[in-house]
Amino acid sequence: RIVINLRPDLSDMDLSLILWYTWLVLALLTLLPLWLRVFWLLRHKPTKVAFYPPVSIVIAARNEGDKLPELLDALIKKNHPDFEIIIVLDRCFDNSLDLMKSMESKHQNVRCIIVDYLPEHFSPKKFALTLGIKGARHECILLTDADCLPISDQWIKTMSAEFSDSKNFVVGYSPYMK
Secondary structure (H helix, E strand, C coil), rough: CCCCCCCCCCHHHHHHHHHHHHHHHHHHHHHHHHHHHHHHHHHHHCCCCCCCCCCCEEEECCCCCHHHHHHHHHHHCCCCCCCEEEEEEEECCCCCHHHHHHHHHHHHCCCEEEECCCCCCCCHHHHHHHHHHHCCCCCCEEEEECCCCCCCCCCCHHHHHCEEECEECCCCCCCCCC
């Protein structure tokens, strides 16, 4: 008599091997797109941009008189052929206005917009940024905060170089530093 067992008994060792190989295949399939992207980036060096568009940097500040000097000093030293810095003072009652008057007289590419009221049903920061964007002279606009400092003198070039006819919006991030 011949007995054919269609359901072989799986030992614990066989089951753990099956689970291990299943996990390995799923992990490889998950990481494959990432590896392909890394290899593509390594093979395709970015092209150098010959033209950097003019840039307006808009910053909404509310009582940031202690942070503005360091920020303005860092931004003024940026390596870019044509940029302006617009500080929107949002209902400030500290020394921000005096500081900005001094900076405007020293630097031709620094401007100040003063917000002394807030319309009902408006977010204060969004309203200030909207006024800054409307007052910008250039189409390419960078937004940052008074408590954020670019770490490179190439920040404006790096950000503006990403704009093209097919890209209307470029996002960067600022890591939190203690």
